[in-house]
Amino acid sequence: xxxxxxxxxxxxxxxxxxxxxxxxxxxxxxxxxxxxxxxxxxxxxxxxxxxxxxxxxxxxxxxxxxxxxxxxxxxxxxxxxxxxxxxxxxxxxxxxxxxxxxxxxxxxxxxxxxxxxxxxxxxxxxxxxxxxxxxxxxxxxxxxxxxxxxxxxxxxxxxxxxxxxxxxxxxxxxxxxxxxxxxxxxxxxxxxxxxxxxxxxxxxxxxxxxxxxxxxxxxxxxxxxxxxxxxxxxxxxxxxxxxxxxxxxxxxxxxxxxxxxxxxxxxxxxxxxxxxxxxxxxxxxxxxxxxxxxxxxxxxxxxxxxxxxxxxxxxxxxxxxxxxxxxxxxxxxxxxxxxxxxxxxxxxxxxxxxxxxxxxxxxxxxxxxxxxxxxxxxxxxxxxxxxxxxxxxxxxxxxxxxxxxxxxxxxxxxxxxxxxxxxxxxxxxxxxxxxxxxxxxxxxxxxxxxxxxxxxxxxxxxxxxxxxxxxxxxxxxxxxxxxxxxxxxxxxxxxxxxxxxxxxxxxxxxxxxxxxxxxxxxxxxxxxxxxxxxxxxxxxxxxxxxxxxxxxxxxxxxxxxxxxxxxxxxxxxxxxxxxxxxxxxxxxxxxxxxx
Amino acid sequence: xxxxxxxxxxxxxxxxxxxxxxxxxxxxxxxxxxxxxxxxxxxxxxxxxxxxxxxxxxxxxxxxxxxxxxxxxxxxxxxxxxxxxxxxxxxxxxxxxxxxxxxxxxxxxxxxxxxxxxxxxxxxxxxxxxxxxxxxxxxxxxxxxxxxxxxx
Numbered sequence: 001x002x003x004x005x006x007x008x009x010x011x012x013x014x015x016x017x018x019x020x021x022x023x024x025x026x027x028x029x030x031x032x033x034x035x036x037x038x039x040x041x042x043x044x045x046x047x048x049x050x051x052x053x054x055x056x057x058x059x060x061x062x063x064x065x066x067x068x069x070x071x072x073x074x075x076x077x078x079x080x081x082x083x084x085x086x087x088x089x090x091x092x093x094x095x096x097x098x099x100x101x102x103x104x105x106x107x108x109x110x111x112x113x114x115x116x117x118x119x120x121x122x123x124x125x126x127x128x129x130x131x132x133x134x135x136x137x138x139x140x141x142x143x144x145x146x147x148x149x150x151x152x153x154x155x156x157x158x159x160x161x162x163x164x165x166x167x168x169x170x171x172x173x174x175x176x177x178x179x180x181x182x183x184x185x186x187x188x189x190x191x192x193x194x195x196x197x198x199x200x201x202x203x204x205x206x207x208x209x210x211x212x213x214x215x216x217x218x219x220x221x222x223x224x225x226x227x228x229x230x231x232x233x234x235x236x237x238x239x240x241x242x243x244x245x246x247x248x249x250x251x252x253x254x255x256x257x258x259x260x261x262x263x264x265x266x267x268x269x270x271x272x273x274x275x276x277x278x279x280x281x282x283x284x285x286x287x288x289x290x291x292x293x294x295x296x297x298x299x300x301x302x303x304x305x306x307x308x309x310x311x312x313x314x315x316x317x318x319x320x321x322x323x324x325x326x327x328x329x330x331x332x333x334x335x336x337x338x339x340x341x342x343x344x345x346x347x348x349x350x351x352x353x354x355x356x357x358x359x360x361x362x363x364x365x366x367x368x369x370x371x372x373x374x375x376x377x378x379x380x381x382x383x384x385x386x387x388x389x390x391x392x393x394x395x396x397x398x399x400x401x402x403x404x405x406x407x408x409x410x411x412x413x414x415x416x417x418x419x420x421x422x423x424x425x426x427x428x429x430x431x432x433x434x435x436x437x438x439x440x441x442x443x444x445x446x447x448x449x450x451x452x453x454x455x456x457x458x459x460x461x462x463x464x465x466x467x468x469x470x471x472x473x474x475x476x477x478x479x480x481x482x483x484x485x486x487x488x489x490x491x492x493x494x495x496x497x498x499x500x501x502x503x504x505x506x507x508x509x510x511x512x513x514x515x516x517x518x519x520x521x522x523x524x525x526x527x528x529x530x531x532x533x534x535x536x537x538x539x540x541x542x543x544x545x546x547x548x549x550x551x552x553x554x555x556x557x558x559x560x561x562x563x564x565x566x567x568x569x570x571x572x573x574x575x576x577x578x579x580x581x582x583x584x585x586x587x588x589x590x591x592x593x594x595x
Numbered sequence: 596x597x598x599x600x601x602x603x604x605x606x607x608x609x610x611x612x613x614x615x616x617x618x619x620x621x622x623x624x625x626x627x628x629x630x631x632x633x634x635x636x637x638x639x640x641x642x643x644x645x646x647x648x649x650x651x652x653x654x655x656x657x658x659x660x661x662x663x664x665x666x667x668x669x670x671x672x673x674x675x676x677x678x679x680x681x682x683x684x685x686x687x688x689x690x691x692x693x694x695x696x697x698x699x700x701x702x703x704x705x706x707x708x709x710x711x712x713x714x715x716x717x718x719x720x721x722x723x724x725x726x727x728x729x730x731x732x733x734x735x736x737x738x739x740x741x742x743x744x745x746x747x
């Protein structure tokens with residue numbers, strides 16, 4: 001005569017029944033008590049006599065609540081009034097809400113290549129609470145939801161980590177482009193386990209979420225070096241040999257301002273223009289390429305030509321660097337160029353081979369365009385000139401200007417002394433080419449000349465809007481300069497209203513400058529902006545002298561005010577330079593006259 | 596006290612330096628032929644020929660007087676303020692001529708013929724504007740420093 005309880009378990013979500021399994025022998029019947037009140041178990045819940053082993057399912061007493069201990073007693077009756085001599089009991093915790101506990105670690109935000117990415121992970125393995133409770137479901141994965149305002153991305157992973165630059169994120173049901181575009185601001189990441197068949201308690205929230213910030217994506221930051229690489233890239237050419245056996249190595253270097261995070265270009269697009277003005281192209285992932293390496297795949301007009309044909313003459317190589325999309329340098333105009341001359345063999349041409357040279361000059365307004373065309377007699381090798389010596393004479397003023405180039409065309413800049421085209425004046429142009437490595441026959445002195453007249457000025461070239469914008473810029477800068485002076489005076493003489501007046505003047509200047517920057521910058525002549533920038537540049541270069549003297553003779557507050565004003569002008573200079581760069585003005589060289 | 600004396604001496608050196616600039620400008624202009632002087636002034640000052648000629652004639656004497664008065668410390672705050680205004684006016688006129696590209700690659704003639712030699716490729720206007728601007732600031736410093744001394 002014995003009773004044993006093998007197991008008891010809760011049934012339902014949340015649990016509403018209790019299943020009891022066990023065995024008995026030599027009992028007429030068994031009485032079963034189920035109670036959450038051990039002090040007052042009350043009457044048996046049922047009597048059972050259908051044989052052993054037994055599986056009994058009973059409804060949980062209404063007095064049982066989540067967190068209670070459920071006790072089960074079973075008594076064995078031998079029958080005919082024979083009292084119970086064997087009994088068994090057990091108990092279990094009434095865990096209605098066995099719930100998985102998920103905890104997110106702090107997201108890790110990084111900016112590789114200027115692109116914001118975030119990585120997510122659980123801070124600890126999933127646990128179930130209350131401890132030791134029976135999980136009603138099996139975790140099959142994790143659903144990650146990334147949101148910012150109306151933007152939402154979602155991904156399900158098998159593991160406990162996720163990243164915005166990998167995986168299979170979706171947005172609005174469609175596959176999202178990786179890496180996800182994490183715009184600046186606060187983002188929310190939420191993770192919840194995905195389950196097999198089964199159901200968690202309504203009281204169970206198995207998810208966890210946290211927020212993280214994506215700092216301002218670096219604004220577009222383009223390669224630039226005002227001195228060596230005004231367009232961000234320099235190209236170096238190393239050539240060996242002479243045509244037709246010449247070879248060349250091209251190396252591009254991208255120059256980054258200190259404020260920029262360098263971005264590795266995805267590819268370099270090379271274009272070489274030969275002396276006949278034919279263009280050859282090639283694209284590489286490396287910053288170095290060759291004219292005739294083993295895998296040379298130069299193309300001309302879309303057709304593969306293999307090695308670059310380096311004939312004698314002047315070449316121009318242009319390299320354009322391409323940057324990854326979504327990077328801080330995406331869309332930057334980054335290119336550079338170099339010229340190089342391939343020398344011909346030193347074999348002298350036949351005695352009758354003397355080239356003829358035709359010169360051409362075109363003057364429009366205050367700009368001039370000069371070109372030379374070299375023609376060799378039939379049967380002679382067509383050797384390109386390695387350099388051209390230009391002489392422009394203003395016959396009206398009887399002044400001459402000289403210049404040397406490696407190209408067959410040039411303009412009015414770079415002459416010595418500086419050439420200023422005066423409308424109405426007459427000019428003569430003479431050009432003399434030289435041929436590197438070529439010995440010309442005796443008596444052969446190739447050269448060409450022409451004359452032209454600069455058309456007289458008729459109408460002003462500035463439109464109304466550009467004139468207005470120019471005036472706005474000048475007034476703004478004058479006010480900013482004067483405002484700074486008045487503020488410094490006010491502080492130096494300790495008169496409050498003076499420096500308040502200075503601040504007002506400066507504020508008006510700043511507002512006008514802002515209006516100009518946002519509305520007018522693109523319509524303002526670059527020549528004016530260059531002049532104003534150079535004036536500011538010189539003022540900044542010399543202004544520290546005033547600041548130091550002010551500190552010595554005016555005292556510390558006066559000196560500090562002067563230094564602050566000087567710094568303000570330096571900032572203004574920098575802003576103006578940046579705006580000029582953005583609107584596409586040519587590189588600034590304050591030592592040369594602007595065009 | 597020693598500090599005040601040093602400050603006073605330094606201030607006078609600064610004042611004398613500015614005065615010497617004016618005197619050098621006056622002497623340079625006086626040694627320049629009148630026609631060239633008129634041409635230089637004409638590049639900076641718009642107006643009828645008689646006005647340009649009058650300014651060109653009067654300028655050396657005015658500059659010399661300004662320099663001498665600064666050296667002898669007569670009414671320094673007022674004279675220094677006048678000096679500042681003149682420097683600012685020159686800065687404005689040279690800046691205006693630079694923007695209009697009317698310096699013709701030559702200087703402003705501020706120190707007579709010596710400052711009018713064409714420079715090969717240099718952008719001449721901006722450093723001249725900056726120089727006048729800095730001299731104006733130094734003149735203001737002299738004027739305000741004397742005011743501070745009076746008020747103490």
